[in-house]
Amino acid sequence: MIAWLKFLHIAALLFWCGGLLLLPLLLARADNPVRAGEAARMRIFAHFAYNFCVSPAAVVATIAGGSLLFARWVFEPWMFVKLVQIGALVVLHTYLGHCVARLGEAGYVRPAVPPALMLGAGLAIMGAILVTVLAKPHLDAAMMPDWLRQPLNRQLLLPPAPSR
Numbered sequence: 001m002i003a004w005l006k007f008l009h010i011a012a013l014l015f016w017c018g019g020l021l022l023l024p025l026l027l028a029r030a031d032n033p034v035r036a037g038e039a040a041r042m043r044i045f046a047h048f049a050y051n052f053c054v055s056p057a058a059v060v061a062t063i064a065g066g067s068l069l070f071a072r073w074v075f076e077p078w079m080f081v082k083l084v085q086i087g088a089l090v091v092l093h094t095y096l097g098h099c100v101a102r103l104g105e106a107g108y109v110r111p112a113v114p115p116a117l118m119l120g121a122g123l124a125i126m127g128a129i130l131v132t133v134l135a136k137p138h139l140d141a142a143m144m145p146d147w148l149r150q151p152l153n154r155q156l157l158l159p160p161a162p163s164r
């Protein structure tokens with residue numbers, strides 16, 4: 001079961017991460033189409049890739065990763081570092097979606113962040129995640145601030161009882 005989840009996780013990651021690297025290249029190319037009709041084909045391809053391949057792959061990778069988290073019970077400090085790094089990847093994913101939508105709706109609009117920088121950021125984040133997940137560095141929980149390590153003995157807020 002765990003082996004299948006890991007297989008699904010990594011297979012989906014190939015499409016997700018591959019797409020996040022391909023889309024900046026497409027955006028860079030869309031700035032300078034060389035053949036007639038190329039810009040329109042690129043818009044359609046970028047939309048199709050983002051909506052029907054990269055985003056669904058991100059969902060599958062996250063569901064499989066989340067299931068692995070509970071199946072293997074890896075609630076360890078390095079995993080929280082990985083989750084923060086994944087947050088950065090999600091920001092990049094969302095920004096690329098914004099650029100792809102502008103490409104379709106407004107013709108080519110040069111993104112505020114240059115595509116080469118998006119590509120570099122994607123590679124850096126993916127590399128950092130791989131280092132974290134493969135090296136699984138031992139991080140001491142004592143590095144966390146006190147308020148994260150000690151119970152605060154506060155009551156949960158309960159909704160008011162329904163009046164009869």
Ligand code: HEM
Pocket residue numbers: 006009013017061062064065066068069070072074086089126129130133134
């Ligand atoms: C989307 C949210 C993600 C979640 C919740 C998640 C969670 C997990 C979990 C729980 C494991 C199993 C760890 C273990 O068996 O010790 C795992 C394995 C792995 N993840 Fe993720 N992950 C996510 C995204 C990613 C991303 C974006 C990458 C790479 C860019 C990645 C790369 C890997 C790799 C390579 C493994 C296999 C590690 C091994 O077997 O030692 N994951 N992931």
